[in-house]
Amino acid sequence: xxxxxxxxxxxxxxxxxxxxxxxxxxxxxxxxxxxxxxxxxxxxxxxxxxxxxxxxxxxxxxxxxxxxxxxxxxxxxxxxxxxxxxxxxxxxxxxxxxxxxxxxxxxxxxxxxxxxxxxxxxxxxxxxxxxxxxxxxxxxxxxxxxxxxxxxxxxxxxxxxxxxxxxxxxxxxxxxxxxxxxxxxxxxxxxxxxxxxxxxxxxxxxxxxxxxxxxxxxxxxxxxxxxxxxxxxxxxxxxxxxxxxxxxxxxxxxxxxxxxxxxxxxxxxxxxxxxxxxxxxxxxxxxxxxxxxxx
Numbered sequence: 001x002x003x004x005x006x007x008x009x010x011x012x013x014x015x016x017x018x019x020x021x022x023x024x025x026x027x028x029x030x031x032x033x034x035x036x037x038x039x040x041x042x043x044x045x046x047x048x049x050x051x052x053x054x055x056x057x058x059x060x061x062x063x064x065x066x067x068x069x070x071x072x073x074x075x076x077x078x079x080x081x082x083x084x085x086x087x088x089x090x091x092x093x094x095x096x097x098x099x100x101x102x103x104x105x106x107x108x109x110x111x112x113x114x115x116x117x118x119x120x121x122x123x124x125x126x127x128x129x130x131x132x133x134x135x136x137x138x139x140x141x142x143x144x145x146x147x148x149x150x151x152x153x154x155x156x157x158x159x160x161x162x163x164x165x166x167x168x169x170x171x172x173x174x175x176x177x178x179x180x181x182x183x184x185x186x187x188x189x190x191x192x193x194x195x196x197x198x199x200x201x202x203x204x205x206x207x208x209x210x211x212x213x214x215x216x217x218x219x220x221x222x223x224x225x226x227x228x229x230x231x232x233x234x235x236x237x238x239x240x241x242x243x244x245x246x247x248x249x250x251x252x253x254x255x256x257x258x259x260x261x262x263x264x265x266x267x268x269x270x271x272x273x274x275x276x277x278x279x280x281x282x283x284x285x286x287x288x289x290x291x292x293x294x295x
Contacts, residue, residue, distance in 0.1 A: 001014055001052070001053025001054065001055075001262075001265070002014065002015060002265055002266055003055070004244070006056075006082065006115075006145075006169075006170075006196055006247070007169055007170055007194060007195065007196025007245055008167070008169065008194035008195075008196070009144075009145055009169055009196075011082055011114060011144065011145070012082075013055060013056040013082045013247065014053065014054045014055050014056055014265065015239075015240050015247060015265050016054065016056070016236060016239075016240075016247065016248050016249070016250070016261065016262070016264060016265055017054065017056030017057060017058055017082070017084075017198070017247055017248075017249040018045075018046065018049040018054060018056070018057055018058070018249060018250060018251070018252035018258065018261075019058045019059075019200055019249040019250065019251045019252065020042075020046065020057065020058065020059045020063055020065035020068065020069065020251070020252060021059075021060065021063050021065075021200070021251065022042065022063070022065070022251070022253060025037075026064070027062060027063065027064055030064035031064060036064070038253070039068075041253070041254065041255070042065075042068065042252070042253050043068050043071060043072065044255045045252040045253050045254055045255045045257070045258050046068055046069060046072040046252045047072045047255075048252070048255035048258045048259060049252050049258045049262075050072055050073075050076060050081075052258065052259055052262040053262070054258075054262060055080055055081050055082055056081075056082045056084070056247070056249070057069050057072075057081070057082070057083055057084070057252075058084040058085070058172075058198065058200075058249045059083075059084070059085045059086075059108075060085055060086035060088070060117075060119055061085065061086065061087060061088055061091075061100055061103065061104050061107075062086075062088045062119065066085060066104055066107035066108050067107050067108075069083065069108055070107060070108045070109040070110070073108075073109070073110070078110060078111075081114075082114045082115070083108060083110065083113060083114050083115075084113070084114060084115035084116075084117065084147070084198070085104050085108065085113055085115075085116060085117070086116070086117040086118070086119040086149060087100040087101065087104075087116065087117070087118060087119060087130070088100070088119050089118075089119060089120055089121075089122040089126070091130075092118070092122050092126035092127065092129065092130040093126065093129050093130065093133070094129050094130075094132050094133040094136070095133070096130070096133070097130045097133035097134055097137070098133050098136065098137060101113065101116060101137050101142055101143065102142075104116075105142065111142075112141060112142055112143065112144060113142065113143045113144070114143075114144045114145060115143075115144070115145045115146075115147050115169070115170060116134060116137065116143040116145070116146060116147065117146075117147035117148060117149045117170070117172060118130055118131070118134075118147075118148045118149060118151075118159075119149050119150070120149060120150040120151075121148075121150060121151050121152075121155045124158060127155075127158070127159060127162065128162045131146070131159060131162050131163060132162075132164070134146045135163070135164060135165050135166055138165075138166055139165075145169040145170065146163075146166055146167075146168055146169060147168065147169055147170035147171060147172065147196075147198075148168055148170075148171050148172070149171065149172035149173075149198075150172065150173065151171060152186065153185045153186045153189055156168075156171060156186065156189065156190075156195075157189070160193065167194075168195060169195065169196060170195060170196040170197065170198055171186070171190065171195055171196075171197055171198070172197070172198035172199075172200060172249075173186065173197060173198075173199065173200070174199075174200055174201045175197065175199040175200070175201070175202070175246070176199065176201055176202045176203065176204045176208060176235065176248075177204075177208065177235055177238045177277060177278055177281040177284075178204045178207060178208060178281040178282075178284035179201070179204060180278075182197075187243075187246075190245065191245065194245075195245075196245050196246070196247065197243075197245060197246045197247070198246075198247050198248075198249055199239060199246055199247065199248045199249065200249055202235065202236055202239065202248035202249065202250050203232055203235055203236070203250055204235075204284060207284050208231060208232065208235040208281065208284060209231055209232045209235075210231060211231055213231050213235075213281075213284055214231055214234065214235070214277060214280040214281060214284075215280050217280075218234070218276055218277060218280045219231065219234070221273065221276060222234055222269065222273060222277075225270070225273070226267050226269075229263070230260060230263070232250075232257070232260060232261055232264070233260065233261070233263045233264040234264075234269075234277060235264075235277075235281075236248050236250065236261055236264035236265075237264045237265075237267065237268065237269060238269070238274060238277055238278075240264070240265065240268060241268040241269040241270075241273070241274055242274055
């Protein structure tokens, strides 16, 4: 499986990772009743990603999936994997993020986290203290890289200014070919400042998976030059074809879908094909939520 550098770091990852957020109902049931609907299939999906050669998994302390990731990692070489997780705003303080990191390390059954991210923005003071804690964790070797998530442009600039010893290496945003508003401001800023972008909802929460989403004409045109493809593969390949610092993380909930998504890697569309796909996606309504912090 192809590996590329993760942004401005020496870490090598597959161009696409997998996400492990399912939904609020899943989180609620897991936290309160220890019930995890569809547990076996979802664990199988994470394992299928690793079996397919994908080495990049994104989780978070609030997702209740860190133990799944730990189980899927068993028997594999840790230094060949890239594990990202997040600390929730409730724990944004110097001591709070350190304690959260320790919990995540135990749940992930690992000695270090490759990418530790602030899950979303909070007050400036809390973000500043949390980032100070993350810099300490990096000093201790418990995390390798520092990232943020759901920070708009101004919040990102502010976070960058808070860093004393290290750089923010990535941000994570709702981004796909049908939801491209961050291309106006955040994407150029990240390019100029060597900040990688993790794209969640890369398939617009399923809106870009049906054959009708981009149209049969687009599918036919892409297949002329690249062989048999599916709509999810085209929508994911858009990232690799257009950018070298954006990494989609489609959700791993179905092993078959994970295997299909893996077929998005290893080829690239031409500029003309990219334009064709973007035009076709302009009528697709992708998901948004308040944590997205964009308009």
